[in-house]
Amino acid sequence: MKARRILPGFGLAMGSTLLYLSLIVLIPLSTVLVKTTSLTGHQFWTIVTSPRALASYRLSLGAALAAAVVNVVFGGLVAWVLVRYRFPGRRLLDGLVDLPFALPTAVAGIALTTLYAGNGWIGRYAARIGVPVAYTPLGIVVVLAFIGLPFVVRTVQPVLQDLDVAMEEAAASLGATRWHTIRRVILPELTPALVTGFALAFARGLGEYGSVIFIAGNMPMRTEITPLLIMIKLEQFDYAGATAIALVFLTLSFTLLLGVNLLQHRARGVHGVGEPSGVVLA
Amino acid sequence: MSAPAASALTESRVVRWVLIGLALAYLGLFLIVPLVAVFAKALEKGLGVYWAAISDPMALAAIRLTLVTAAIAVPLNLVFGLAAAWAIAKFDFPGKQVLETLIDLPFSVSPVISGMIFVLLFGAQGLLGPWAAAHGLKIIFAVPGIVLATIFVTFPFVARELIPLMRAQGTEEEEAALTLGASGWQMFRRVTLPNVKWGLLYGVILCNARAMGEFGAVSVVSGHIRGLTNTMPLHVEILYNEYQFAAAFAVASLLCLLALVTLVAKSLVERKVREGSHEH
Numbered sequence: 001m002k003a004r005r006i007l008p009g010f011g012l013a014m015g016s017t018l019l020y021l022s023l024i025v026l027i028p029l030s031t032v033l034v035k036t037t038s039l040t041g042h043q044f045w046t047i048v049t050s051p052r053a054l055a056s057y058r059l060s061l062g063a064a065l066a067a068a069v070v071n072v073v074f075g076g077l078v079a080w081v082l083v084r085y086r087f088p089g090r091r092l093l094d095g096l097v098d099l100p101f102a103l104p105t106a107v108a109g110i111a112l113t114t115l116y117a118g119n120g121w122i123g124r125y126a127a128r129i130g131v132p133v134a135y136t137p138l139g140i141v142v143v144l145a146f147i148g149l150p151f152v153v154r155t156v157q158p159v160l161q162d163l164d165v166a167m168e169e170a171a172a173s174l175g176a177t178r179w180h181t182i183r184r185v186i187l188p189e190l191t192p193a194l195v196t197g198f199a200l201a202f203a204r205g206l207g208e209y210g211s212v213i214f215i216a217g218n219m220p221m222r223t224e225i226t227p228l229l230i231m232i233k234l235e236q237f238d239y240a241g242a243t244a245i246a247l248v249f250l251t252l253s254f255t256l257l258l259g260v261n262l263l264q265h266r267a268r269g270v271h272g273v274g275e276p277s278g279v280v281l282a
Numbered sequence: 283m284s285a286p287a288a289s290a291l292t293e294s295r296v297v298r299w300v301l302i303g304l305a306l307a308y309l310g311l312f313l314i315v316p317l318v319a320v321f322a323k324a325l326e327k328g329l330g331v332y333w334a335a336i337s338d339p340m341a342l343a344a345i346r347l348t349l350v351t352a353a354i355a356v357p358l359n360l361v362f363g364l365a366a367a368w369a370i371a372k373f374d375f376p377g378k379q380v381l382e383t384l385i386d387l388p389f390s391v392s393p394v395i396s397g398m399i400f401v402l403l404f405g406a407q408g409l410l411g412p413w414a415a416a417h418g419l420k421i422i423f424a425v426p427g428i429v430l431a432t433i434f435v436t437f438p439f440v441a442r443e444l445i446p447l448m449r450a451q452g453t454e455e456e457e458a459a460l461t462l463g464a465s466g467w468q469m470f471r472r473v474t475l476p477n478v479k480w481g482l483l484y485g486v487i488l489c490n491a492r493a494m495g496e497f498g499a500v501s502v503v504s505g506h507i508r509g510l511t512n513t514m515p516l517h518v519e520i521l522y523n524e525y526q527f528a529a530a531f532a533v534a535s536l537l538c539l540l541a542l543v544t545l546v547a548k549s550l551v552e553r554k555v556r557e558g559s560h561e562h
Contacts, residue, residue: 006453006457006460007372007373007453007456007457007460008460008466008469009368009466009470010368010369010372010373012365013365013366013368013369014369014373014375016362016365017362017365017366017369017381020358020362020365021366021381021384021385024430024433024434024437025384025385025387025388025434025437026384027403028399028400028402028403028430028434029387029391029399031399031402031403031408031409032395032398032399032402034402034409035402074305074308077301077304077305077308078305078308078309080301080305081301081302081305082305084292085298085301085302087302093306093309095545095546095548095549096309096313096314096545097309097313098545098548099313099317099541099545100313101488101491102491102495102540102541102542102544102545102548103495103537103538103541104494104495104496104497104514104515104518104537104540104541105393105495105497105498105515106495106497106515106516106518106519106534106537107320107495107515107518107534107537107538107541108316110518110522110530110531110534111316111317111319111320111534112316114319114323114527114531115315115316115319121315121319122311122315145312146312146316149312149313168291169291172291178291178292178293203390206392207390207391207392207393207394207395208392208393209392209393209394209497209498209501210393210497210498210501210515214519214522226392227392227393227394227395227498228394230392230394230395230398231394231501231502234394234398234401234502237407239401239402239405239407242398243398243402246392246394246395246398249392249395250391250392250395253390253391253392254390256390257383257386257387257389257390261383
């Protein structure tokens with residue numbers, strides 16, 4: 001350990017950090033555990049495995065997963081186009097990619113719902129080909145794809161920028177076709193960033209509430225996400241029930257966060273680079 | 283050695299334009315069309331309706347509450363972010379990794395759960411509920427609850443931005459200042475603060491955008507009392523659910539403007555941060 005205590009203020013900074021962290025984050029979060037202990041094991045199990053709860057986990061996980069896959073494909077494409085190609089309006093688009101981070105979720109929710117409703121600008125064409133979007137699970141995937149859009153782009157972009165073109169030249173001079181180089185040289189380099197972006201988008205989509213409730217239709221068993229189920233239980237003053245489901249959901253999110261951190265740790269060890277900027281916004 | 287053929291180093295013209303076209307179509311559909319839709323719907327019934335919606339007393343009360351909430355949450359998280367970054371980036375101590383993970387925690391909590399924990403703590407049946415009631419403190423379904431939930435969800439922004447920046451800058455400059463006889467406070471004001479000012483501003487911009495836009499967490503603790511505990515995003519929801527679409531989108535358009543201003547400020551500051559970190 002380095003002797004860095006020449007600088008002043010460690011005690012004050014550390015003390016206030018721990019106090020503030022405890023008051024704002026740790027004590028409030030611990031209420032979830034405390035409240036859950038008011039239930040017996042059997043009661044807890046009955047609540048968290050009720051058909052309505054199970055249907056909501058399936059929907060939340062499924063929709064977040066589908067949206068994260070969409071984000072990997074299109075986020076990867078957008079990152080590639082923004083880094084490698086030059087075209088008019090590129091800088092503007094690059095700035096706009098962060099819109100889902102900056103736009104309040106409720107605004108995203110009502111805007112996308114209006115667009116994709118049966119009489120909306122986009123929804124009317126979707127309905128004509130027999131694919132209704134709003135008030136179906138597909139609508140949830142659409143808003144989650146919007147919410148998660150920046151994660152993959154912002155994790156892949158810096159890696160792509162730092163990628164050594166010499167490797168591609170080497171591959172090409174050894175006779176590889178462009179498609180070969182992309183698949184064998186570029187894609188493996190991008191994989192850790194793609195996986196991190198995927199996990200971040202997935203984690204964000206899992207917990208998302210504001211934008212989803214407008215487009216989902218919110219029918220129990222069909223289009224009711226887990227955060228909404230928690231909200232409904234709170235509104236019915238069923239605090240124990242809400243907490244039990246929240247505990248299951250928190251465990252899921254924290255496992256994901258831990259996974260992302262491990263991934264980043266490994267990626268940093270390999271490449272010696274800093275954290276991708278998108279993570280800051282998670 | 284012969285130079286590799288150009289076709290092996292870049293995609294053909296056709297492929298390039300197809301990819302650009304696809305990316306543009308995707309971003310256009312997902313980012314630009316929704317933005318245009320918000321303003322189009324807001325102005326659909328004319329400027330008069332638009333103006334009436336945003337100058338309505340309930341809308342003004344919501345705007346005021348949103349500003350007040352951000353004005354409390356952002357400075358608190360700024361001070362905390364500076365303190366946390368100072369301790370984590372400039373000193374070594376056991377458990378640092380754990381502390382960093384704990385600071386990140388609010389990012390991985392669903393907004394609804396972020397609000398719920400304050401109901402569990404201060405609600406009528408909450409752990410501290412009876413205590414708060416005995417002291418005449420109204421926290422849940424009142425402004426303090428909204429502020430607390432907002433502080434929770436925006437907790438990591440400033441610290442997350444400052445920690446890597448201050449770590450990269452090291453401690454030499456501060457040590458030099460101390461050697462030259464500066465007091466701790468002088469060192470902080472003349473050396474540390476100027477070094478991190480752009481990173482700090484960056485964190486504040488993001489923190490503020492989230493504080494003003496937060497919906498789920500605030501929705502749980504607010505109780506939706508019009509004119510009293512309604513923030514702008516909650517006001518948008520109420521108007522929308524009452525089928526007052528033009529009014530809902532009018533208020534939403536203000537939040538869109540906030541988002542656009544945030545994006546512009548963010549990319550300006552981003553450039554400064556990059557320049558700053560290259561100097562070190």
